[in-house]
Each structure stands twice: as structure tokens, then as C-alpha cells.
Amino acid sequence: MKKTVTLVIVLISVLSYAQQDAQFTNYMYNTLSFNPAYAGSRGTTSIYLSQRSQWVGLDGAPTTNVLSYHSPLGSSNLGIGVSFLNDAIGPVEENLVSLDMSYTIQTSYDYKLAFGLRASAHMLNVDFTQLNIFNPGDVLAQNNINNRISPNLGFGVFWYSDKSYLGFSIPNLLETKHINKGLNSSVSAVSKERLHYHLTAGYIFDLSQDVLFKPAVLTKIVSGSPLQVDVSANFQLYKQFTLGASYRMDAAVSFLAGFQLNRNWLLGYAYDFDTNNLSTYNSGSHEVFLRYEVFRTDKVKSPRFF
Secondary structure, eight states, X not given: OHHHXXXXXHHXXXXXXXXXXXXXXXXXXXXGGTOGGGTTTTSSEEEEEEEEEOSTTSTTOOEEEEEEEEXXXXXXXXXXXXXXXXXXXXXXXXXXXXXXXXXXXXXXXXXXXXXEEEEEEEEEEEOGGGSOOSOTTOGGGSSOEEEEEEEEEEEEEEEEOSSEEEEEEESOOSOOEEEEEOTTOOEEEEEEOOOEEEEEEEEOEESSSSEEEEEEEEEEEETTSOOEEEEEEEEEETTTEEEEEEEETTTEEEEEEEEEOSSSEEEEEEEEEEOSGGGGTOOOEEEEEEEEEEOSSSSOOOOOOO
């Protein structure tokens, strides 16, 4: 019963206030998901695959799957990216396809500034038959939402060097409303995708030849929702192992680990433990990712967390 009540509260938040963007603990590796200016910034072809299971043990809890690709365009200042995302919570499922383009200028010897644009298509599905409907006459639950497609545009900037970065982005500039017609032909709003503002920053400290330390922060601002701040600290050891922790304000504490399998493959994992009332109803969240990169020279590039 408690699990059902909790899920209903979550669904009310999703359907009434906003179609929230997907959440990631390993955001420092998955910047392309929320900032199109990141496309091509690593200077090589990069393929990223991620799976997140949130609030394990809670029926209908969120699951998120991501597949992305980005690369610079030859020796030009342009970068391209494409992402596929599947995000589901209870009866709500969203599929997203994004195409990104970036343009980078050299602002100093060490720093570059990239501007990015995004074109995306969202496909929304809501299956009300998965819910226990207490009021059969509720017009919101009369008809499912099937493959409701809505286009969108996004924007981002990314200022970076080999040691630090600062980024700002709005992945979806259009506040799309998804509607549902009941049996009486009345129209009611089911969900609305509000503007999400992302601000991220990080810096790499050389503690020794074999130990790097990088604190990072991701701040998300959404109208009608509490401010979300993620603060993380990662250590890279001997260019092969990564260990760290993060704190999501009023939400969770996370532990992160990564292993450089070889010069091309990076495997990472994160575990979240909720610090709010949701911890009573679940056993935490798991996130795993795999990144593959193609290097054009035999020399391994300087280790980067971003």
C-alpha cells in the first residue's frame, strides 16, 4: 500500500507540473544529454551507453536508457552529436531523439568556447490502464496517449580547457503541452514540458603524477520545482581507476566508480542512496555506463573526466 501511495505522489508530480528531464548521477561523463555545445569537445569520436534504474524496489519506478554519439567534423570548428533516450516512470514513457551541432572558437591558448544548437523530437506515451482508477468518469483517464510527438529546440554554451569547464544550457526551449481528450470531447492538459536551466562546472587538480582530483557541480533550475544541486568529487588513480562520491541536495548521496578497461573503453557505475522519505520505499538507484572512444594517434590523451 505504501509503495502505491508513493508512486501516485510521483505521478502527480510528473503529470501535473512538468515532464522532467531525465536524471543522471554520472552527469560529468554524459554532458551531451543536456548541453548540445558539448558535441565534439573531446576531440574524437565518442559513443556513450547508459542504463539507470532509480528507486529499485518501488513499483513503476523510473528507468532511463541512453545511447549517444558525438564527434568533431574533421579539422573544422564544427561538432555533431546524436542521442537516443528512453525514460519511463509508471504508465508514462518518453522517447527522445536529439540532433546536436556545435561551433567552437579558440578564446585563449588554453581555453575554447563552444556554442551548440539542438533539434529534438519527443514521443510521449501514457497507458492509464496501468493505474487503479478510483473515479471511472475522470476525463484524464478515458483515453491513453499514444506516440504523441512534439518537436523542440535547445541551446547551450561550453567553455573549457583540458583542466576545467563551465557550461550553461536549456535543452528544451519550447514549453510543450501534451493534451488528452475525454469521452465528452473536453480537452485537459496532462503534462507540460517546462524550461530546464542547466549550469555545470568542474576543475581538475593534479595532486600528484598518479592522482587527479576533480570536484564538479551541476545545478538545475525548473519553474515550479525545487532547485536541484549535485556536487561531486572524483579521484582518478594511475589513469585507470576512478573513485568518488556526490551529494544531490535534499535527495541522495551517491558513490561512483570507474575503470579504464583500455585506452578506448571506460566502464562506470554509480549507486544512489536517498536521504529523503523515499528511502523507506526503495533500496537505492543504480546507474551503469560504457564509453567507447576512437583515438587517431597512438598517444593516449590527457585523462579527462568530461
